[in-house]
Amino acid sequence: MRSASRVLFGSVLAVLLTCVTPAASAAPNYQGLWWNAPAGSESGWGINLAHQGDVLFATWFTYDAAGDGWWLSMTANRTAEGTYSGTLIESGGPAFGVVPFDPARVTRTPVGNATLTFGDADNGTFSYTAKGVQQSKTITRFAFGVVPTCTGASAAQIVTATNYQDLWWAAGGGESGWGINFTHQGDVIFVTWFTYDADGTPLWFSATAGKVATGVYTGSLIRTTGPAFSAVPFDPARVTRAEAGTLTLTFSDGNSAAFAYTLGGVTRTKAITRMPLSYSGTRCAAPLAATIKGKVFDGAIEKAVVCADANGNGRCEAGEVQALTDAAGAYELAAPEGYRGPLAAEVVAGQSRDAGPPATAVDRTYRMASPSRDYSTNITPFSTIVRLTREADYRLAEESALNELGLPPRFAINLQAAPASGSLANSVAGSIVAALKDAHATSVDYSSSDALASVVARFPAALTHLPKLDIDTHGEPINQRETYIDGHLTITNPAASGAPTQLAIKIRGRGNSTWWEAKKPYKVQIVNDAAYAGVADFLGMKKNRNWVLLADHLDHSLMRNKLAYSLGNSSVFSDGLKWNPSGQHVEVTLNGEYVGVYLFAEDIRVDSSRLNIRKISASQLDGGYIVEVDYPQDCDPILQYTTPKGVRICVDTPDEEAITPAQNQYIRDYLRAVEGDIYGSGNLSRINAVSFADWYLLQELFRNPDAAFYSSDRMWKDADTAAIPGDRLLNIGPIWDFDISAGNSDQYQTNGCWVNKGFDIVPDWPNWYRKIFDHPEFLDLAIARWQAKRPALERFVNAAIDSFARRLSEAQARNFDKWQVLGTTSWNTHYVFSTWQEEVDFLRHFLNERMAWMDQAFASPEAYNSLCR
Known part of the structure; x- marks a missing residue:
């Protein structure tokens, strides 16, 4: 029996950095089955690639020293144009016939590393070191029919796909540790199923499944032996193939199927879905019909x-x-x-x-x-x-x-x-x-x-007209941030048909420094009654009872929060950041008095319509949690935690009424371990490094004063059984509080790094970003992510500013007629402009100049270290 240390295979990201579909649509996608070049020269082994953006998940099916079928997996990140590298993992787990399959019994052991380098969309090199053996092989696509074209796609587009080429696993990741690759060309699917033998060692089967009906494919399962992975030359004549069973695949849509098999006297049917490496995916399609x-x-x-x-x-x-x-x-x-x-x-x-x-x-x-x-x-x-x-x-x-x-x-x-x-x-x-x-x-x-x-x-x-919110508290003032008062809300959306929506609400003040401004921010909770039950959405945002009204009184462009949230939700960043709040500009009347333009926005909470991670029960420990870096530690004492390096944390979810002592200790221990990794010389295996890179880049673009590990810097962790491997780790986000960013404070410079250097005047300011860049692999990741995002980033930012300015052009005049702050100074301002249009022009100028400077900083590790360390 081959041994392996106990680690979850499903945490394919445990030593790596996950990401998905990039903004640029023209980059080659390498998804599919590859084998030695020239084609057929080493028939008997191959490597399947699931390609989502800047990450390849590879399963290499080959043979061990005894000639038995053996497979390794690798999550390979893009390190240069056409180049992807990662750690080779050997897995062990429950046998293919075991019911139930327990993912906790899956083990994974690093056994080497590999690099995939592509010369074009159909040819490349596979270089590896595995168990001390170092080799390099030229590879090409395995073509047995018409090869489909694969591109990045949204979840909705994947559901409608009729080509099923991808990596699939048990539905929802419930049996993380095994998977099945489909290479789909014409009416034939070539299958490689990676699973485990009776002794728990890695085992793979292949099948050529032909179409027998719409969405139905069937074939024989083949067990193969052959020369060891290290054999030079690899002799395909020594490969043996024996029929071991049968399989049938029945697809109900592009992301749902039944995998039925009979093997070794065992008959099973498993529901399968595509395996998400992060928050998007890849769709393949056959050549164009006439x-x-x-x-x-x-x-x-x-x-x-x-x-x-x-x-x-x-x-x-x-x-x-x-x-x-x-x-x-x-x-x-x-x-x-x-x-x-x-x-x-x-x-x-x-x-x-x-x-x-x-x-x-x-x-x-x-x-x-x-x-x-x-x-x-x-x-x-x-x-x-x-x-x-x-x-x-x-x-x-x-x-x-x-x-x-x-x-x-x-x-x-x-x-x-x-x-x-x-x-x-x-x-x-x-x-x-x-x-x-x-x-x-x-x-x-x-x-x-x-x-x-x-x-x-x-x-x-x-x-073109903004929606209107009319709030009536029956004359009672909203003068507290802790206590809700009753009221009614009327939402009039000119874009929608039908009568205005009328709802019972509870409302209170919110915010820290912003609460003390003349234009107040508010927290709104919709009463769960028949009227709420009849609401389909809120201005197009997903239905929820909890909302905030952001006053944006310190931001005279009225759009910094809106722009940042929209960018965080865009394809530029959504592949690395699971969820960020949305907001819609509205005009608000309070008790008959016009109070200006607000951003009606989603608040941050664990919910299926917000940050969709597990709602942790009292008996669960490993997730989901939300914590906030909050230097003032404005939270209940039971939720306060200061890390060994001095980062001041508030646990947000579970709250003080729900959290158990064991949960409180668990998340403290996890944060302590993460900090130890960041400040030590080991790997960053407990964090989703892509989320940390993307959050950093977005915050650095806006030069957000709060983002230097001061306040509003949230992090979260889902359960260890979460479907998306990166969710099982510590992620940073969702983003929040951008009203004094982008030059709207004493951090007005368009040059210089801030997120990792802010508060340098304070010795040993506790900021993980000061140390995380000591890890060369993280710096390489941040540079690669910036360079991949950069073209789409500029296009999105400038188009969004144009769009938001058009929609605000009439309402802003009413806002600044009510609040005559244009041309005046406040505690946060460095530049003062006398018109709203000048404010908008400055925001655009700042972000474009900032992008140009970040191009210099993220040109290379040497450039970053020179400009930002």
């Missing part, structure tokens, strides 16, 4: 003209392949060979009909579009705004579209069906169509750089 099929809908649009819009101008013109939609809005278009470009739909007055409801003839001609057939063959009002952004990264394009439409970052754009009648999405779609009708009258060219601005300028008031 016929483009899709639908045109606001409601279903009959007799719309659809075309392959080769010149991208949004018109269907002579020479462009065209078709008419049927009564269901469906079309089939005989596309030019290899066509991947924009699609356009002309909805013609007097010809086209909108199925509604109600079904009506179209009164005015308008045009809709999709940026490409790869993005969507369905053409809708939302896909049209995405098209008009002219952004090649479709996730970034969707985020820009949401900002323009005044919708929150995680609002779901559904391109598969018309929005439900009466929904916010339906109302917004109707407003888009109204603008498109006006734009058509002026012949807007959809390929022009000002096309989006031309359409946005025609948005009706429903998309």
Whole structure:
């Protein structure tokens, strides 16, 4: 029996740094099965790659010294363009037939390291040291059919996938420690299942599963022996293959399947899903079909003209392949060979009909579009705004579209069906169509750089006026931060149809320094009654009873918090930061008095609609927790903890009424151990280093005064059984408090590092970021993350500032008429501007100058050490 030390295999991230789909969409994706080059020269071993952004999860199926099937795994992080490195892990665990499979019995032992270097999308080098053996092999893709194209994708896009190429595991990670790789080409899936033998040692099976029905594939399980991984040369003639059983795969959608097998007299069926390495994923798709099929809908649009819009101008013109939609809005278009470009739909007055409801003839001609057939063959009002952004990264394009439409970052754009009648999405779609009708009258060219601005300028008031919140406390003043008082809240959202929403609430003051300003911030709790039960969402944000009203009184641009939260939720950072709050600008009236523009925002809490980690019970110890670095330690004494190095912590979740002594001790011990790793010379195996890198970069960009381990710096840990391996570790975030960031304080310089150097005037200021950069692998990670994010970051920031400024342009005047603070100084200001537009211009200038300086600092380890240490 081969031995291994007890460690969770599922914590594939225990010595590594997780991350996912990057902002740049053009980078090669290496997901799939690879083998020795030239193809077939060493048939019998291979390496499966699951590729999500800047991380590859590799399973290498090979043979041990005795010739038995043996597999190793590796999480490899991107260290340079086309280069990924990591630690090779040998695992042991319960045998394939054991029920239940106990992930706590899985062991993992580092046995070496490896580097994957790719020359192009189909060829590379696999260099490794394993159990003292050092070798390097050229590798190429394993092609037995038409190789699919793989790209980064959202969860919604993965669900609709019909190509299943990926790494899969027991649904929800409930049996972390084994997995099954699918290489899907045409109607065949090549399967490699990595599991364990009766003695607990690693074992793998392969299968060639053919399609027998829609979503159903079946084949024989093969057990293989061969030359040891160290054999030179590797002789494929010595590989033996023996049929060991059968398997059937039944897919219900792109992320759900049943894995049924009979093996060694054991028959089992397991529910499986794709294995997330972090918060996004990869979708593979077969080559383009000759016929483009899709639908045109606001409601279903009959007799719309659809075309392959080769010149991208949004018109269907002579020479462009065209078709008419049927009564269901469906079309089939005989596309030019290899066509991947924009699609356009002309909805013609007097010809086209909108199925509604109600079904009506179209009164005015308008045009809709999709940026490409790869993005969507369905053409809708939302896909049209995405098209008009002219952004090649479709996730970034969707985020820009949401900002323009005044919708929150995680609002779901559904391109598969018309929005439900009466929904916010339906109302917004109707407003888009109204603008498109006006734009058509002026012949807007959809390929022009000002096309989006031309359409946005025609948005009706429903998309340009801020929602209004009317709070009534029956005249009772809100003068305390601890005690709630009763009241009523009326929400009027011009973007939505229907009557205003009326809710019973409890409200109190909130904030530390901001509470003492003239414009007060508030905490709002919705009463859980019938009225609340009838609410679908809050201004497009997920339903929850707990909200904050951020006054942003010290931020005369009124958008620093909104911008930071939106950036934290964007594809630029959401692959490394699990969740960040969203907020929507609103105008507030309190007891009949106008009190200005606020940010109606999500608060930070453990909840399925917020930070979705386990709600810990009294009998559980390992998660989930939220803690806050808070130098004033403004929390109940039982929740206060000061680390050995002096970091002052408040435990946020569980709170003082729920936390048990054992839980309090557990999280203190974990934080103490993390600090020991950071200040020591060992690895950073207890933290999700990607979250620490991304949080650092976002905070450093804004040069946030609180982020130097002073206050509002939260961290969290989920249970050790969490589905996403990185969640089992200590993560930093969610982000909070940006109102005095980005030059809006005495930290106004655009140069110089702050997060790891702030408060340098205080000897031995307790800041983990001062020491974490002593670990070269963390510095390399931060540099790689900055360089990968940089192009999309600049585009997102500048587009978002434009969008938020447009939406605030009218309301800000009313705010500053009420609060006449423009041109005045306060305790936080360094620069003073006399107009709101100057404030917005300064914010843009600061962030762009800051990005340029960070380019210098994150050019190389030497540059960072010179400028920031």
